[in-house]
Amino acid sequence: MKKPFKLTLSLLSVAAAVVGCAAGPGAVDLDRLTAEIVKASFRDEGIVKASVLDTDETNRVCSTADVAGKPLDDSTAKAIEAKNLKTVKWPENGKFLGDWKEGEKIAQSGRGLTWTDDAKTPNGGNCYNCHQIDKKEISFGTIGPSLYNYGKLRGVTDPASAAAKPIVDYTWGKIWNSKAYNACSNMPRAGHMGILTQSQVADVMALLLDPKSPVNQ
Amino acid sequence: MRITRTLSLIAVIGLTSIAVWAQKSAVQSIEEYRLMLQDGNPADLFEAKGEGLWKQKRGPKNASLEQCDLGKGPGVFKGAFVELPRFFADTNRVQDLESRLLTCMETIQGLNAADIAKTPFGKGEQNNMTALATWIAAESKDRKFNLSQSHPQEKVFYEVGKRLFFQRGGPHDFSCASCHGQDSTRIRLQDLPNLTKNPGDGVGFAAWPAYRVSNGQMWGMQQRLNDCYRQQRFPYPGFGSDATIALGVYLGVNSKGSASIAPAIKR
Numbered sequence: 001m002k003k004p005f006k007l008t009l010s011l012l013s014v015a016a017a018v019v020g021c022a023a024g025p026g027a028v029d030l031d032r033l034t035a036e037i038v039k040a041s042f043r044d045e046g047i048v049k050a051s052v053l054d055t056d057e058t059n060r061v062c063s064t065a066d067v068a069g070k071p072l073d074d075s076t077a078k079a080i081e082a083k084n085l086k087t088v089k090w091p092e093n094g095k096f097l098g099d100w101k102e103g104e105k106i107a108q109s110g111r112g113l114t115w116t117d118d119a120k121t122p123n124g125g126n127c128y129n130c131h132q133i134d135k136k137e138i139s140f141g142t143i144g145p146s147l148y149n150y151g152k153l154r155g156v157t158d159p160a161s162a163a164a165k166p167i168v169d170y171t172w173g174k175i176w177n178s179k180a181y182n183a184c185s186n187m188p189r190a191g192h193m194g195i196l197t198q199s200q201v202a203d204v205m206a207l208l209l210d211p212k213s214p215v216n217q
Numbered sequence: 218m219r220i221t222r223t224l225s226l227i228a229v230i231g232l233t234s235i236a237v238w239a240q241k242s243a244v245q246s247i248e249e250y251r252l253m254l255q256d257g258n259p260a261d262l263f264e265a266k267g268e269g270l271w272k273q274k275r276g277p278k279n280a281s282l283e284q285c286d287l288g289k290g291p292g293v294f295k296g297a298f299v300e301l302p303r304f305f306a307d308t309n310r311v312q313d314l315e316s317r318l319l320t321c322m323e324t325i326q327g328l329n330a331a332d333i334a335k336t337p338f339g340k341g342e343q344n345n346m347t348a349l350a351t352w353i354a355a356e357s358k359d360r361k362f363n364l365s366q367s368h369p370q371e372k373v374f375y376e377v378g379k380r381l382f383f384q385r386g387g388p389h390d391f392s393c394a395s396c397h398g399q400d401s402t403r404i405r406l407q408d409l410p411n412l413t414k415n416p417g418d419g420v421g422f423a424a425w426p427a428y429r430v431s432n433g434q435m436w437g438m439q440q441r442l443n444d445c446y447r448q449q450r451f452p453y454p455g456f457g458s459d460a461t462i463a464l465g466v467y468l469g470v471n472s473k474g475s476a477s478i479a480p481a482i483k484r
Contacts, residue, residue: 025373033373033377034377034463037460041458042453042454043452043455045452045453052451052452055385055390059386060385062385063380113387113389114448116447138406140405141402141405142402143395143409179390189390193389194388195388195389
């Protein structure tokens with residue numbers, strides 16, 4: 001396996017910097033080398049294009065903070081959240097809640113957008129991978145908080161009421177673009193990144209907020 | 218899919234289902250199930266095949282791999298696995314076990330490394346690669362990981378690996394750290410090791426190659442990382458690519474002092 005000449009050269013220069021400088025190579029050199037290695041290492045496969053790694057400022061800033069082991073400073077975090085909040089598409093028809101039964105199916109499904117999926121399979125929400133939701137499902141993950149009794153705990157008895165409006169808006173926004181409320185959240189931006197459609201988001205909303213949903217029993 | 222699997226596991230073990238109680242027990246029972254399987258790990262078969270392949274004269278040069286240098290000198294295989302990835306002067310690069318075997322298959326046996334790297338997992342020469350990696354790893358079973366960080370490129374690869382580990386991207390914004398950056402979390406019922414620090418004996422980097430009961434396949438570390446990236450919705454990492462090796466350095470160095478249980482047996 002021949003290495004690309006350019007990559008070898010820059011690896012050598014960064015390695016030389018480690019030898020030459022007691023403090024080691026700078027973060028900038030290492031970031032640049034990492035980007036070159038990523039470019040040389042990943043390729044298109046199936047429906048996944050290598051270009052999905054050309055990510056946005058939000059991910060770049062959060063990755064850098066993760067590497068440094070320091071959370072973002074408040075003003076950077078606020079700016080990123082504001083930028084993401086602007087991307088939220090509110091339901092054009094004013095219909096925030098769809099069908100909780102469909103929402104449960106979407107929450108269960110982890111399908112979609114891997115190189116072994118095809119473009120025709122509807123994407124799942126991957127929700128149970130990280131969250132407890134309906135109590136009947138015992139196979140749930142714990143990376144995110146439990147969402148069992150989500151609407152009930154927040155006092156939502158009529159999702160269409162003015163009283164419920166703030167929590168309904170927040171929940172839609174959080175599913176559409178989680179980074180609007182927590183800049184470096186682990187949660188995907190389901191609407192913003194095109195993982196779920198508007199009607200799928202409405203169905204997941206119903207699962208969480210419909211008083212008839214098993215989540216709120 | 219995972220649920221069906223979990224449910225059938227529970228069925229195998231014969232659990233009853235009182236929701237909360239069953240949840241805890243399901244995790245414990247899966248552990249017991251894994252322990253039961255330790256009695257007969259099918260990885261043994263791959264190990265035996267790997268040992269045979271090491272000694273067998275193959276390729277255009279009709280040579281065995283017995284003079285392959287895995288880092289401790291030509292032909293030394295005992296203890297080599299727990300010191301990989303490391304820097305190799307002859308190729309002037311950091312290599313993991315599988316990319317190093319690939320080098321030996323090309324230089325010693327005359328096989329085409331690029332062709333093998335392009336072969337999908339579970340096909341043709343990749344099956345031989347997995348068997349070889351399984352046997353070499355087994356020859357370091359119970360030894361403690363001790364990767365070198367003395368060569369500048371090894372240090373650089375650790376730093377690059379760390380950056381790859383935290384690289385958020387793809388449609389889901391996932392990084393390795395999304396699942397492996399905290400203590401005591403799960404995806405569905407699957408416990409997740411925190412790989413930003415030493416996860417302990419036989420966990421994470423110290424558990425591969427492993428035989429996967431759920432699909433009846435033997436996987437090396439390259440395939441383990443490849444499938445992580447698939448689930449992360451990332452594009453395809455080339456076999457033996459620098460990204461996979463740098464990630465291996467990061468995980469391997471973090472596991473310093475932990476014992477390797479490879480070849481392990483997994484869900």
